[in-house]
Structures are given as C-alpha cells and as structure tokens.
Amino acid sequence: MSAPLVLVVDDDPKIAKVLSDYLLAAGYEVAHAADGKACVDIVRARDPACVLLDLNLPVMDGLEACKAIRRFSQVPIAMITARVDEIDRLLGLELGADDYICKPFSPREVVARVKALVRRSRAFPAGAPLLILDREALKATLRGKPVPLTAVEFRLLAALHAQPGRIFSRDQLLDAAHSKLHIAGDRSVDSHVRNLRRKLAAASAGFDPIRSVYGVGYSWEPPEDA
Numbered sequence: 574m575s576a577p578l579v580l581v582v583d584d585d586p587k588i589a590k591v592l593s594d595y596l597l598a599a600g601y602e603v604a605h606a607a608d609g610k611a612c613v614d615i616v617r618a619r620d621p622a623c624v625l626l627d628l629n630l631p632v633m634d635g636l637e638a639c640k641a642i643r644r645f646s647q648v649p650i651a652m653i654t655a656r657v658d659e660i661d662r663l664l665g666l667e668l669g670a671d672d673y674i675c676k677p678f679s680p681r682e683v684v685a686r687v688k689a690l691v692r693r694s695r696a697f698p699a700g701a702p703l704l705i706l707d708r709e710a711l712k713a714t715l716r717g718k719p720v721p722l723t724a725v726e727f728r729l730l731a732a733l734h735a736q737p738g739r740i741f742s743r744d745q746l747l748d749a750a751h752s753k754l755h756i757a758g759d760r761s762v763d764s765h766v767r768n769l770r771r772k773l774a775a776a777s778a779g780f781d782p783i784r785s786v787y788g789v790g791y792s793w794e795p796p797e798d799a
Contacts, residue, residue, distance in 0.1 A: 612638045651687070715776045750762075
C-alpha cells in the first residue's frame, strides 16, 4: 500500500523543506507547490490525502485556492497563516478549510494535525452520507460526528434537510418544529437556527449548509460535492 500523499503549498522554500522533511520522516509521500494555481492543478491531477496550504501565495492566494479546490474535491485542507485575525479565520473556514495552523508552528504539531485530518477523512470517505438523522432518537450525525441537538433544533434541521434548496419561512419552520415558539414571535426561530449552525460548524470545522435568505427565512444548501 502506497504512502498517503501530502501536498505542501508554500512559497518559502525553507518552510516547505522543513515540513516536507518531517512528513517524509513520518511516512508520508510529499509534493510541493509554490503558488495557489499550481496547488489546484496538483490536487486535481494527484488527489492527495491532505493539503497544507499557506494563506499568502503568489498567482492565487490560499483562500482562492481553497475555494477552487472545493469546487471539485473534499480533500482535507489545513491552512497555514500568520494572519490570525478572526475575519480571515472565519472566511477560510467558510470556503471549506478543515483546520488552521498559525505561524510560528512546531513541525511536529503540523504532522500530528495531518495525521488527524487523514484519519478523519478515511473514517468518513467521499460518497458517505453528509448527514444522518435518527428521527426516533432525535439524533444527528454530520460527517461521522455526533451533533448534540435539542428537540426543537433537531426538528428544524430535519425539515430543512428533507427539502434541499427550498426556502422555509420562519413560520413554516416553527410549524415543523412542533413548538410553542409562536408565542415569542417568529423571530425566535433565528435563535434556534443560530444555535443549530454553531453546533454543525463545531462538529465539522466550520461547515455551514444552512443559507439565510434575508427577509424570508432559511434553506438547506450543502455544496454539490458534499
């Protein structure tokens, strides 16, 4: 069985070499790209087990490369960055990154993160159901990980998931939740959806398949390749 391929994407040759040396010593095969476009091309051609993707890259930056990769692949992506402000973190996760590694970093920590991402992706391979709902037990599993939900949150999720792309009004969602929340007004559903999104994101590194439709309500719209 061949060693898993890890793609290191960094335009700093010293950093790329250090990461490559540690990954090779850990038993991985390593490929290298120095810009975002080359990264996307290699992912498409070689289907790596994991991508270590620097944020600041020439030609195409890390966020754009991540977005491009997510159009055709669910390969685990760990973004490497010295830009630790919250906006960049959230933007990266919304585009489909699975993890963040902040500079300066320990190469051993990076290897440990890679092992965890590869292990998780193998435990939940492409083509497996994104979301599994146990309606009798009111339990949800997202990408193989349990999501702790209240009864109202579960029913809201089940209603959205049952009809992907349909936009539900707040009143329709409250009816689906079989809840007395109408007493508090239809805006009370926003609080429950907000909690639901937070729990889904926590279970799957920022993944959020619920779309807000301003002035109307919400819909379930996961990526086409999810």
